[in-house]
Amino acid sequence: MEKDYLIYKLSETIKTTSRIDKELFTQFNVKRGLRNEDHSGVLVGLTKVGDVVGYEKLPEGGLKAIPGKLFYRGIDVEDLVHGLQKEDRLGFEETAFLLLSGYLPDSEELISFRKILYNAMPLTQKATMHILDLEGQDVMNILARSVLDLYTFDPNPDDISRDNLIRQSIDLIAKFPTIIAYSFNALRHSQQGKSLHIRHPNEDMSLAENFLYMMKGPNRYTDLDVKILDLTLILHADHGGGNNSTFTVRVTSSSQTDTYSSIAAGIGSLKGPLHGGANIKVVQMFEHLKTSIANWKDVKEIDAYFKKMLNKEAYNKSGLIYGIGHAVYTVSDPRALLLKEMARQMAEEKGLQKEFAFLELLDERAVKAFMSFKGNDINKQVCTNVDFYSGFVYDALGLPTEVFTPLFAMARITGWTAHRIEELNFASKRIIRPAYKNVGERKSFVPLKER
Secondary structure, three states: OOHHHHHHHHHHHHHHHOOOOHHHHHHOOOOHHHEOOOOOEOOOOOOOOEEEEEEEEOOOOOEEEEEEEEEEOOEEHHHHHHHHHHOOOOOHHHHHHHHHHOOOOOHHHHHHHHHHHHHHOOOOHHHHHHHHHOOOOOHHHHHHHHHHHHHHHOOOOOOOOHHHHHHHHHHHHHHHHHHHHHHHHHHHHHHHOOOOOOOOOOOOOOHHHHHHHHHHOOOOOOHHHHHHHHHHHHHOOOOOOOOHHHHHHHHHHHOOOOHHHHHHHHHHHHHOOOOOOHHHHHHHHHHHHHHHOOOOOOHHHHHHHHHHHHOOOOOOOOOOOOOEOOOOOOOEOHHHHHHHHHHHHHHHHHOOHHHHHHHHHHHHHHHHHHHHHOOOOHHHOOOEOOHHHHHHHHHHOOOOHHHHHHHHHHHHHHHHHHHHHHHOOOOOOOOOOOOOOOOOOOOOOOOHHHO
C-alpha cells in the first residue's frame, strides 16, 4: 500500500475514531483542559513557589473578578519590581534566587549568587560546536536539543538530591541566554547566509545585558534596553504551577526523570502557539493594524475594525484579538501594567511615541470591543495580558521574532527549576497520574484473513 494513500486513509479514519462529542465531557463530569465550569482551574497540586490571582470565589458560588496579582514566594511582584526600580537596580538574578530559595538574598549572598551564575554562562567548546552543527528552523527546537545534550556533559545527570538539583538549576539559568543567542546566530547563518557571530558572555554583565551583547554586539543597546529586558525576565520568571509548561515540568519530574529531560519537555510545551508564541501574534497584528487603520486616533474606526475582527471578517478571520484575555486574570494583568510603565519610557527613547500611543488606544478599545461582543457577561470579562506589550518591547529592542518565545523560556527556566525542586521534595512523593474515561465501544478481535 502506497505511503501517501495509507496516510490519507488513516487520516480519514481518525476523523471518526478520535472524535469525542463535547456532551460526553459533561455527562461524565470531565474537566476539559482541567477547567471547572466557572472557568477556574481544577486544583491538582500544592505549591509555595508562585501564586496567580485574578478572581475570588463567592460563598454562594461563581466568581468575582478582581485586579490581578502575581506573587513570587509570597512577595507581590509589583512590590518587588517597584522596590528594585526605587533602588535603580536590575533584579532578574535576585528573582531567580528568591524563587529557588524562598527568600530574598542579603548583599553578600546576592554577590556570590551572581558570581556563580556569571561563571556558569560560558559553554564548553564542544557544546558550542554542537549547537552550531544543529540543523533546524526554530530556536526553541534547537534549545530543547541543546538542553538534552547537556545531560552528556553532566557528571551526575540522574542525581535528584537537593544539592544536585540546585547545582543543575543554577547552571541551566546561567546557560539559557548563551544557548539561545548562539542558537539564533547559528540559525541566522545557516538559513539566511549571514555572518556567524559567537560572542563569549562577559562576567561583568548581568544576564539581561549579556544576552543583548551576545545577540547584538557591543555599543548597540542602551542602559534602558538592559533595564526593560531585565524587567521582562522578572515578569516571566514564574506563573504558578498550573500554566501548561510548568505543569509539564512537574508531571515529568514526578516520574523522577532527569532534569534535562524534564526541562526539554517544558520547552516543548512552551513552544506551542497557544502558550509561548502569543506575543509574536500581537506584533503581527499590530503591524497589520498600523496599515489597515488610517487614523490612529479615530476611536470609531478602531472600534469598527475590531468588530470586523471579532466577527471573523477582517485580519486573519480567526475571530481573535491577540493579547486580549487570560486564563486567570480578569480585571488586569499585573505584568502588563508593570511592563507598560517602562515601555512608555522606551518609546520616548526610541522615537516611537506615536506607535505607543496607538498601542495604548488599541489596548483600551480592544477590551471594550470584546466585552461588547460578548454582551458584558461577567464570566467573559477580559483584560490586556502581558503579551500585548512584550511583543512591542522586544521589537523596539531590535530583537528578531525568532527569539521572542526563547526569551520566555530564558525567564521561565527559573520557575521551572523551582517547581521541579519542590515536586521532588514533597514529604510523600507520588507520580502524577490522572484518569481518563474511555468512551469507546468494545470490539472483538477479528482474524487477519477475515478483515
